Amino acid sequence: MYRDVRFSSDKTPYKTNMGAYLNKGGKKSPTAGYYMHVESGRSMAGGGLWMPMAPELSKVRQEIDYNYAEWSKIIGDRNFKKVFPDGLEEEEKLSRPPKGYDDENPAIEFLKLKSFIVTRTFTDAEVQAKSFLKEIIKTFQAMDVFVHFLNRALE
Template identity: 80%
Template sequence: MLQASTLKFLKDLKKNNNKPWFEKNRSVYLDAKEDWDHFVEQVIEGFGKTDSTIATLHPKDCTYRIYRDVRFSQDKTPYKTHMGAYLNKGGKKVPTAGYYLHVEPGRNMAGGGLWMPQAPELNKVRQEIDYNLSEWTRMLGDRGFKKNFAEGLGKEDMLSRPPKGYDDENPAIEYLKLKSFIVTRTFTDAEVQSKTFLKEILKTFTSMTSFIQFLNRSLE
């Protein structure tokens, strides 16, 4: 579980997203960061028993800095108001499919997949789905998968027409139009602070292992 003080820090930061306040409360931030790193470490230790590619990771390989890159953004607030971690076989900087954990008061979630891959990688995933549609649909229809990800695959920036090389008659067309292959499960603030939170994250990630392996296989 995460400490209530960690979520309180994120709530307070959202109301006071400026450098003077942050510096004044740096010790509170460091306590929250330590709490987050410890939780991510527990996720790695627990889930590494299911997915061995995760077992050798360290929190620093997966967690993100709290400082925002504001160079190309109209929003100039300097700090992120959430804590995130991306677990995959190469760490957060490697563009392969993986597992994502996001804690933000009122917007907590876990999930993962492959977000907005470049054209060569996107074409590989589409080809793998086209060639192995029965495996893909069976995986998405798995009872545990559907229980955790009731809304199914996200439809962000989905194409309105078939991608090049495919037509509307293709039985996989609803998946081939996707630009990302992502699933998510939301959690309340109370669930994040409950003693069962770690167990639920491990169950969530375990239910999507085949999904992640399918995506990464297509990229090989």
């Protein structure tokens, strides 16, 4: 849209993907939600809370700490693990426990996370299949309790 390719030798489009993010608070809200990304060779669906600001991150960590049994049940659910076999993304993670938490805390590996997201990738063939919508719905249903837990922490 903002890339004028009329006089450029590189005619690749500005954007080669389509994405949609749905959450209960709208576009600017810091709440957890559902995300779908369609791009040739890189399609995926996922959701959660990506890189929240410090106040929201603190609330989520506190909720996980106080309700670790419930969190473990959500993350350990058979269907959740089947849809998201890699579990939570750990791209950004603290090397030491966050301030106010002990290294012996049973939830410490989750408390070190800076984002709370899960993803499921799709091949181009899966995206083009008639069953793609059902698979997206199945993916979002599998993370529903996870997203609600995160949003409850932010209330």
